[in-house]
Amino acid sequence: MEVCCDLGVDVNGEETFVVDKKIIGLYSGKLSKLFGKSKGTARSIKVVFHDFPGGAKCFELMSKFCYNSGRIEITPSNISHLHCAAQFMEMKSSVSGTHNLFEQTEKSIEEMSYWSWSELLITLKQCQVLLPASDSCGILERCLDSLVARLALTSDVSPCPSTSSPDSSGFRISCDTKSTESLKTVFSRATWWFEDLLVLNLVLVEMLIKSLVSRKFDHHILSRFLFYYHKSRFITVSSNEKCKFVEVVINMLYILDPNCVSCKSLFEILRVSLNLKIDKSCRSKLESMIGLQLDQASLDNLLVPSPYGMNCLYDVNLVLRFLKAFLLGGSRKISPVQLSKVASLMDLYIAEVAPDPCLKPSKFLALAMAVPDFARDSYDEIYRAMDMYLECQGIESSLSQVHSGLSDEEKMKLCCALNLEKLSAETCIHLSQNKKFPSKSAGQALISQQLKLKGLLHGTNNTKSNSDLLCRAQEVGKKIEKDEAEEQVVLYAGRLDLSDDNEDLRANLQGMQWRVMELEKICRKMQVQMAKIMKSKVPSNHHTRNLPRLCS
Numbered sequence: 001m002e003v004c005c006d007l008g009v010d011v012n013g014e015e016t017f018v019v020d021k022k023i024i025g026l027y028s029g030k031l032s033k034l035f036g037k038s039k040g041t042a043r044s045i046k047v048v049f050h051d052f053p054g055g056a057k058c059f060e061l062m063s064k065f066c067y068n069s070g071r072i073e074i075t076p077s078n079i080s081h082l083h084c085a086a087q088f089m090e091m092k093s094s095v096s097g098t099h100n101l102f103e104q105t106e107k108s109i110e111e112m113s114y115w116s117w118s119e120l121l122i123t124l125k126q127c128q129v130l131l132p133a134s135d136s137c138g139i140l141e142r143c144l145d146s147l148v149a150r151l152a153l154t155s156d157v158s159p160c161p162s163t164s165s166p167d168s169s170g171f172r173i174s175c176d177t178k179s180t181e182s183l184k185t186v187f188s189r190a191t192w193w194f195e196d197l198l199v200l201n202l203v204l205v206e207m208l209i210k211s212l213v214s215r216k217f218d219h220h221i222l223s224r225f226l227f228y229y230h231k232s233r234f235i236t237v238s239s240n241e242k243c244k245f246v247e248v249v250i251n252m253l254y255i256l257d258p259n260c261v262s263c264k265s266l267f268e269i270l271r272v273s274l275n276l277k278i279d280k281s282c283r284s285k286l287e288s289m290i291g292l293q294l295d296q297a298s299l300d301n302l303l304v305p306s307p308y309g310m311n312c313l314y315d316v317n318l319v320l321r322f323l324k325a326f327l328l329g330g331s332r333k334i335s336p337v338q339l340s341k342v343a344s345l346m347d348l349y350i351a352e353v354a355p356d357p358c359l360k361p362s363k364f365l366a367l368a369m370a371v372p373d374f375a376r377d378s379y380d381e382i383y384r385a386m387d388m389y390l391e392c393q394g395i396e397s398s399l400s401q402v403h404s405g406l407s408d409e410e411k412m413k414l415c416c417a418l419n420l421e422k423l424s425a426e427t428c429i430h431l432s433q434n435k436k437f438p439s440k441s442a443g444q445a446l447i448s449q450q451l452k453l454k455g456l457l458h459g460t461n462n463t464k465s466n467s468d469l470l471c472r473a474q475e476v477g478k479k480i481e482k483d484e485a486e487e488q489v490v491l492y493a494g495r496l497d498l499s500d501d502n503e504d505l506r507a508n509l510q511g512m513q514w515r516v517m518e519l520e521k522i523c524r525k526m527q528v529q530m531a532k533i534m535k536s537k538v539p540s541n542h543h544t545r546n547l548p549r550l551c552s
Helices: 021-027 029-037 055-067 079-088 101-110 117-129 139-153 183-190 202-214 219-236 242-254 263-273 280-292 316-328 336-353 361-369 380-393 408-415 425-432 439-460 464-495 503-535
Strands: 007-011 015-019 045-049
Touching (some): 007 055, 015 021, 015 055, 021 029, 021 055, 079 101, 079 117, 079 139, 101 139, 117 139, 117 202, 139 202, 202 219, 202 242, 219 242, 219 263, 242 263, 242 280, 263 280, 280 316, 316 336, 316 361, 336 380, 361 380, 361 408, 380 408
Parallel strands (some): 007 045
Antiparallel strands (some): 007 015
């Protein structure tokens, strides 16, 4: 066949090839149709391709096939290029019949199950360079199917060392089944493929995970791979792609069983994402996954700095969202042990954030009341944190001029978070003498403690320790009676105008004095009741009515 150069082909602006249009047209249906429609008489014509898969390299391979009478060596390193070129150039038929590139590559792809592991990876690497052409022509999907089948087959075993080398000619499975195998060895057998698949880009990893999930692959192993992939590849990703990278990893983790995803590793991804503007829905998925496993978190995990522009030290809103996700629980049932762990964790967190002078009372109250009352056996830790918070709120902060002190009304709202019945005797006594708390709370603490002493006396037959504690409570009660009356009268007498012309203010003062007298009556009544208890034996089957939660 006489060879001439009468066709110029511009491939994606990379390079222009001058070829014989008869030779190329013999194997390419696309060019044959183009030449048939051309009415020009010029000896030379030029064709421009803007989206040729694989660019100049791929066109050169295809040209070699044409100039070699429809023959070329097909290998794992070039099969994806040749297959995509054959699809693009419509090389599914030829004058010579059997010598068409598409059929030859199809035949090689059908033999993919006999390829070695390394050969399969080489083809996959080429496919990801050729996206989206490799996806549209089907070779990528078939490569992934073959990969997934092998991973499913060897999920509990690892290949022999030789299968990871380019010279391997087969895919072999280790048959070591010793029952004394260490956990480390078991783990390495389940994760042998992690390092090999780091060569895959994000698109292929997403397709791989979805395919493995559809085949019921072990979710524990998949989550470990995603964390490993994230940790290994994130530092190499460009700053413009980091958001997309994190979002894909989060979305893939979200489709797995939550119980198979490491809470600690989720917090690592959270730390990375704090400085990234990831999608809002994606961030919600991450927070939801963490919230469902909040009982496995530590205090250090929760101490996340507040977002830029916020005065608070820590991101309290984030922790509240974690709590909401935990309490909602999805389809799972929260056990008492899990709830108790979260309550203890929240007690530690509240104590840590309490000294922050910029923390608003509403946020402190939300933290203290977020966990159900029945989850706590004791409210002593909440009281200590509240005591610290009131002390810090009473000091004007150099960072913020918002809180120069809380009003009694604001303090009372905070005290609503305390269940007095779940305070220890010592804490109740401390509360009754704590001037940082509103006097009403101190009085209720005393009453609650006296009723608690009642119960103690029923069960212990008036022991000396209980008597001493009762005397101490009575002394405190007398002091509160006296101080309350004196302070309220002095306070209002100093603030109110008592002139004859101000009848409304006079009525206010009288009302306050009446309430002081009522408090005195209550305290005297309680002292009489306690004295009777000390003198008489109460039946053992007697039960006192439970006091309601404060402010309820």
